[in-house]
Amino acid sequence: MLLEASKLTKRYSAGGFTLHETDLHLDAGETVGIFGKSGSGKTTLANLLAGILPVNSGTLRWNGEIVRYPFRGELRRTVQMVYQHPEEAFDPLWSLRQSLLEPYRIHKVPFDEAEFVQRLAQVGLYEEHLSRRPGALSGGELQRAALARVMSMAPKLLILDEPVSMLDAVSRAQVLQILRDYQRQHRTAYLFITHDPAVMRCLCSRCYFLENGSVVKEEKVGA
Amino acid sequence: MLKLESVSVSFPTAGGVIQPVDKVSLEVEKGGRHVLIGETGSGKSVLLTSLLGLSGGEITGHIFWKNRELAGLPETEYAKIRGREIAYIPQNGAGSLNPLMKIGRQIGEPLQVHRGASRKEALAAAVEALRELDFQSPEYWARQYPHRLSGGMRQRVLVAMGTIAGGELLLADEPTKGLDTDRREEVARRFRQFPGTALLCVTHDLEFARAVGERISVLYAGQIVETAPAAAFFDAPLHPYAKSMIRSLPEHGFQSAKGFAPSHRDYGGLGCRFAERCPEAGDACGKSPPLLQFGERQVRCWYAAGSE
The missing domain is CATH 3.40.50.300 (P-loop containing nucleotide triphosphate hydrolases)
Structure with a gap:
């Protein structure tokens, strides 16, 4: 088992639970959905699993070993996240090229220009896009760039938090296709958060249904 | 027209x-x-x-x-x-509003400038427009400055502004x-x-x-x-x-x-500019097709007749 969460609990204030004793597991190469309305705790769960937020109680195991917030070293590279709003995932004053190169520096991954260019071409981005700032790129282009950026780190798990909900139909289909193709080649596990049943069915093989901070149902989906 | x-x-x-x-x-x-x-x-x-x-x-x-x-x-x-x-609703919600003018005043402005409405009439119409676009308590929002609004709200304000003067x-x-x-x-x-x-x-x-x-x-x-x-x-x-x-x-x-x-x-x-991505491309596509007429429709494709 790649990732196993047991009894994850998160409170933001003294009040009620945002997430209450949530269990979840995920195998290598598997695509698991987390489905729920806004406010159900989807994004909080994603942030706990990505090691971005500390839990109040509960444990998180990665390949059987207990891991804790904040993730360090190798784990920080192997678990990557893609967000809902692509324009907020890039520094507005940096060129696209600067943004895409940053993780190589942070994680000390050797950089290969030819491979970099090829990876970008696979998501439909070329030399002319690289000098532009995020303001001069469309939402679809930025989300494809965000995918290329996390994929360049060869992650074992991609946490995708509503990655297509802000995109138009054509860009949405392109992003879903890129995700399917990449997984076929690299067997990366996906944790796919969505409120859209059609998108969930299109990608996921199994899904957790979240309501008011608790998993109310776990179900196989025909993908 | x-x-x-x-x-x-x-x-x-x-x-x-x-x-x-x-x-x-x-x-x-x-x-x-x-x-x-x-x-x-x-x-x-x-x-x-x-x-x-x-x-x-x-x-x-x-x-x-x-x-x-x-x-x-x-x-x-x-x-x-x-x-x-000719009214225009621009794309960029944040960059198209005056940050120093209250929402209600901005929405009503076209009525004052182009239709000779008084400030009071324009404001009343602006509140009504906000209500129609599903703003809860439109009177309140009409008195706010743009930075208080979410992206979606700003977009709807632009729609109200573009449609108000008819x-x-x-x-x-x-x-x-x-x-x-x-x-x-x-x-x-x-x-x-x-x-x-x-x-x-x-x-x-x-x-x-x-x-x-x-x-x-x-x-x-x-x-x-x-x-x-x-x-x-x-x-x-x-x-x-x-x-x-x-x-x-x-x-x-x-x-x-x-x-x-x-x-x-x-x-x-x-x-044809779509040819290299096109699943139906054939020999004719090396030459740019004109817009061809099919009843009420016009299509820029040599093979459109066959797919009707």
């Missing part, structure tokens, strides 16, 4: 002249609603701003507004038409950008509400286009590839690119066409 004849727009750049809009012809009738669908980079925003004389590009061809040529019209003449006869033609650039499904339906409803106002809207939101449009044109790489009545179009588009757009919808399983749309810089070549 609005008639475009072979309109091209070009810009000089360091890398040579680019032409993001290539020989576009279309007509919007009085009270009609025409939606132009296209991806980013298809030239749709340049086309809209060119109609208002704001794109800064060089325009060839003819733009007729009520039988008067707009292409090359002096700025002083344009200023009398813009806002009064001009004869409304040009809207991606009016649903960043809105969720429920909000998009409200915008669609608002657009259908003005029988006297014609609409020319550019969008990449297919669901919105279906909800609003009476006629649909699809723009690909600066050219119109298909124009058709909305019902017939969504029922069965004829151009392969338009077909691929419809196949990307959820009910068709989010299928994606091969490759990605080209950018302004490499539209070139003599053949």
Whole structure:
């Protein structure tokens, strides 16, 4: 088992639970959905699993070993996240090229220009896009760039938090296709958060249904 | 009422002249609603701003507004038409509002400037417009400055502002950008509400286009590839690119066409601009197809007759 969460609990204030004793597991190469309305705790769960937020109680195991917030070293590279709003995932004053190169520096991954260019071409981005700032790129282009950026780190798990909900139909289909193709080649596990049943069915093989901070149902989906 | 004849727009750049809009012809009738669908980079925003004389590009061809040529019209003449006869809803919600003016005042301003309304009348109409666009406690929001509003709220404020003076033609650039499904339906409803106002809207939101449009044109790489009545179009588009757009919808399983749309810089070549991504391409595609007439529809594809 790649990732196993047991009894994850998160409170933001003294009040009620945002997430209450949530269990979840995920195998290598598997695509698991987390489905729920806004406010159900989807994004909080994603942030706990990505090691971005500390839990109040509960444990998180990665390949059987207990891991804790904040993730360090190798784990920080192997678990990557893609967000809902692509324009907020890039520094507005940096060129696209600067943004895409940053993780190589942070994680000390050797950089290969030819491979970099090829990876970008696979998501439909070329030399002319690289000098532009995020303001001069469309939402679809930025989300494809965000995918290329996390994929360049060869992650074992991609946490995708509503990655297509802000995109138009054509860009949405392109992003879903890129995700399917990449997984076929690299067997990366996906944790796919969505409120859209059609998108969930299109990608996921199994899904957790979240309501008011608790998993109310776990179900196989025909993908 | 609005008639475009072979309109091209070009810009000089360091890398040579680019032409993001290539020989576009279309007509919007009085009270009609025409939606132009296209991806980013298809030239749709340049086309809209060119109609208002704001794109800064060089325009060839003819733009007729009520039988008067707009292409090359002096700025002083344009200023009398813009806002009064032709209203415009820009794309960028945050950058298009005055940060130092309260929402209600901004929405009502066109009524004061173009219709001679008093400040009080304009404000009352603005509150009403906010209410129709589903703002809870519109009186409260009318007194706020733009920074208090979310992106979706700002977008709806622009819609209210563009529709309040009831001009004869409304040009809207991606009016649903960043809105969720429920909000998009409200915008669609608002657009259908003005029988006297014609609409020319550019969008990449297919669901919105279906909800609003009476006629649909699809723009690909600066050219119109298909124009058709909305019902017939969504029922069965004829151009392969338009077909691929419809196949990307959820009910068709989010299928994606091969490759990605080209950018302004490499539209070139003599053949059909969609050919290299097209599953139906054949020998004829090496030569650029004209817009061919099929009953009420026009399609830029040599093979469209066979797919009817």
